[in-house]
Amino acid sequence: MPPFRQPSAAAPALSRTYPADFLADEAYRATLPDLQNGPASLIVGARKAIQHVGISNFRLPIRYRRQDGGEVTLETSVTGTVSLDADRKGINMSRIMRSFYAHAEKQFSLGVLAAAVSDYKDHLDAFDARLQMRLSYPLRAPSLRSGLEGWQYYDIAMELIDQGGRRLRVMHFDYVYSSTCPCSLELSEHARQARGQLATPHSQRSIARISAVMEGDDRLWFEDMVALCRRAVPTETQVMVKREDEQAFAELNAANPIFVEDAVRAFARELEAEPRIGDFRVIASHRESLHSHDAVSLLTEGPTFAQTSLDPMTFAGLRA
CATH class of the missing domain: 3.30.479 (Tetrahydropterin Synthase; Chain A)
Known part of the structure; x- marks a missing residue:
């Protein structure tokens, strides 16, 4: 670093006091440099x-x-x-x-x-x-049996894309649910029946991220997407839970065991049946409690979300 040099006698002294009363009028603003709109010769790189x-x-x-x-x-x-x-x-x-x-x-x-x-x-x-x-959108969610209610929050992103004169409206929606492994459920029941051995199937908190192109003039409400997801996979995680609710949730999971492949297809079935939705993508991640890794799946419909390469954080970016 070059040594500090005192300004020459000819250089004007610079003020070190903030000029709180200075006003930038139109004439002054016209003199300000604007590098973003500079000539192409200033472009760095390719x-x-x-x-x-x-x-x-x-x-x-x-x-x-x-x-x-x-x-x-x-x-x-x-x-x-x-x-x-x-x-x-x-x-x-x-x-x-x-x-x-x-x-x-x-x-x-x-x-x-x-x-x-x-x-x-x-x-x-x-x-x-x-x-x-x-945004994170709050909706009141009832408990399964106790009659209590609590606030469930849904991570949502609304996107408008204007490309080549065509506009796409996209809703990205995260849905968190419990997934009970069908294989583990059957093996647990086998242990009970064949050997009188108490066993419990494994289940885990799971998440699906649905991206859907909205079609037509009818509004697709956030509440509509919540209802769609609940029809596809009814084992949504709970907010308010008493003992009777916990028992009900165990029964609900046993009635709806699901692999990650099943999950994306279940969401796809509901999305295909919704006339206000066109192209879509479903990404699901089951945060395994049996394995030290996650089970993941991705399903797309239509050209909007078709892709050959995946971002390394595609599945890791899901937060359940």
């Missing part, structure tokens, strides 16, 4: 188009409408990106936030999401744009 560039995880409260007509305000994490041409240096990322904030006070709808995407796509002169909102 002069290649970029598919996604933007901001991730800026948070703000958003109002969501419930299916019953009520409303809830939830902290929401927003990711916004646009494409960038090969001959452009960069983007002004704050414009993504400013475009979204212009619509943030409105009650959430896919129409609001579409308007925000259109705004920042125009402001940034981009061909493609994407906006994703992540």
Whole structure:
């Protein structure tokens, strides 16, 4: 590191006091450097188009409408990106936030999401744009037998993709359930009947992540996706549990033993029957209590989610 040098006598002295009363007027702002919109000669590295560039995880409260007509305000994490041409240096990322904030006070709808995407796509002169909102949605869930209720939370992400002039609306939905191994159940029953030996089947907390393209004009409510998942795999983990509920849950698991292959097919059956859903992907992970590894499965329908290579964190990223 070169030694520190005192400024020459000709150099002006720099103020070390923050100028709290300084106002940046329009004329001053016009003089500020803007490297993101600099010439192509400033590009670092390969002069290649970029598919996604933007901001991730800026948070703000958003109002969501419930299916019953009520409303809830939830902290929401927003990711916004646009494409960038090969001959452009960069983007002004704050414009993504400013475009979204212009619509943030409105009650959430896919129409609001579409308007925000259109705004920042125009402001940034981009061909493609994407906006994703992540939230944890609370619903009251009844216990199985005791009559108690508790709050069940569902991790959800709503995504709008504007690519090549085509817009896709996608819901990503996490569903946490218990999976009892059918093989273990049968072996436990064999031990009881053949040898009078008490045995218990193994089960584990499991998770499915469903990504579904929404079709048509009818709204697909978050509550609709909850009901769909419960029809497919009814052994959802419980919130409020007394002894009678714990016994009921053991009986419910015994009535619905399920391998990970069964799980993704059960979800697929319900998704195919839903007219408001087009292409979909189901990823499931059963966090094995017998093995020191997980059992995983992935099923896709349609070209939207078809893929040859998997991200190394595809299954590890599921949180049950």
